[in-house]
Amino acid sequence: MMGGVRFLKGHGTGNDFVILPVGTPELTPDLVAAMCDRRRGIGGDGVLRVAPSALSGVDWFMDYWNADGSLAEMCGNGVRVFARYLATAGLAAGTVPIETRAGVVRAVIGDETISVGMGLPKVYGDSSARVGGLELPGVAVDCGNPHLVCALSDAALLDSLDLHVPPGHDEEFYPSGVNVEFFVPVGDLHVRMRVHERGSGETLSCGTGAVAVATVALASAGRDTGTVTVDVPGGRLTVTFDGAECHLAGPAVIVASGELSA
Numbered sequence: 001m002m003g004g005v006r007f008l009k010g011h012g013t014g015n016d017f018v019i020l021p022v023g024t025p026e027l028t029p030d031l032v033a034a035m036c037d038r039r040r041g042i043g044g045d046g047v048l049r050v051a052p053s054a055l056s057g058v059d060w061f062m063d064y065w066n067a068d069g070s071l072a073e074m075c076g077n078g079v080r081v082f083a084r085y086l087a088t089a090g091l092a093a094g095t096v097p098i099e100t101r102a103g104v105v106r107a108v109i110g111d112e113t114i115s116v117g118m119g120l121p122k123v124y125g126d127s128s129a130r131v132g133g134l135e136l137p138g139v140a141v142d143c144g145n146p147h148l149v150c151a152l153s154d155a156a157l158l159d160s161l162d163l164h165v166p167p168g169h170d171e172e173f174y175p176s177g178v179n180v181e182f183f184v185p186v187g188d189l190h191v192r193m194r195v196h197e198r199g200s201g202e203t204l205s206c207g208t209g210a211v212a213v214a215t216v217a218l219a220s221a222g223r224d225t226g227t228v229t230v231d232v233p234g235g236r237l238t239v240t241f242d243g244a245e246c247h248l249a250g251p252a253v254i255v256a257s258g259e260l261s262a
Ligand SMILES: N[C@@H](CCC[C@H](N)C(=O)O)C(=O)O
Pocket: 015, 046, 066, 071, 072, 073, 074, 075, 076, 077, 078, 145, 146, 179, 197, 198, 199, 200, 205, 206, 207, 208, 209
C-alpha cells in the first residue's frame, strides 16, 4: 500500500475515516480505495489526509477522499474528526480554521463534542430519487457538496428502503453525482434520517447530509433559526441555525492508530 506510513482511525457518529497525518505523500484513487476496503484494507467511509494549508491564517487543509477513491468538496463529520485528530496530536485547541475544497470552515473543539460552522446551505430546486421502483420527490441542497433531501411521512418506509444500491437520480441535474438523504419527523425540530453517500454507499452518518436535512426540516417548520436534532443510524447530531450560519455538532473520536504495510 504505502509501506511505513502511519495512520489513525476515527469516526463521528459511525461515519468512519482513515486519517493520514501531516507529511503523508499525495494519494491516488487506487490507494484510497485499497485503504477503505473493509476486508482487504483498514476500512472506512473515506480518507482524511492532513496537509498544510497555503492560505494565510489557516494552518491545515483537509484533503478528503471518498471510499471509492473520488474526491469531494466537503465532509461535515470528516472536519469534526480531522479537528479531533489535530487536538489529540497537540496541533490545535479551541477554535481551529480548516481549509476544505468548499472553503474555510471553523471547528470548535470540546471534550466530547466538536462543532463546525458550515455557512448557510443553499436550497436550489426540486428533483427526485428512485428507490426500489418508487419515485420519491426531494429538494436539492448545496452544503458545499450536492444533496437531494427526500421527506417521507412514513417511518416504516424509511426503514424499508434498500440503500445497498445507489438511489436513481437525475444525472443532468446532478452531473457530478449526489448524496441522497431520506428523513421522517420524530418531533418538533427532531428528525430521523438515512443516507446514501456519493462515493461511499450507505453510511451510519453524514454531517453535510444532516445539515441538508435540517435545512429542509427547519424551513418546513416555518423557521429560519433554531436547533434541529438529527438522529442517524450511528447516533445523534444537532444542527443549530443562528441566522448567520449553521453549526453541525456531535461526538468525534479517534479509536486506533497503526502503520501501513508495504
Ligand atoms: N460523510 C460526509 C460527506 C462526504 C462526502 C460525500 N460522500 C460527497 O461525495 O459529497 C459528511 O459527513 O458530510
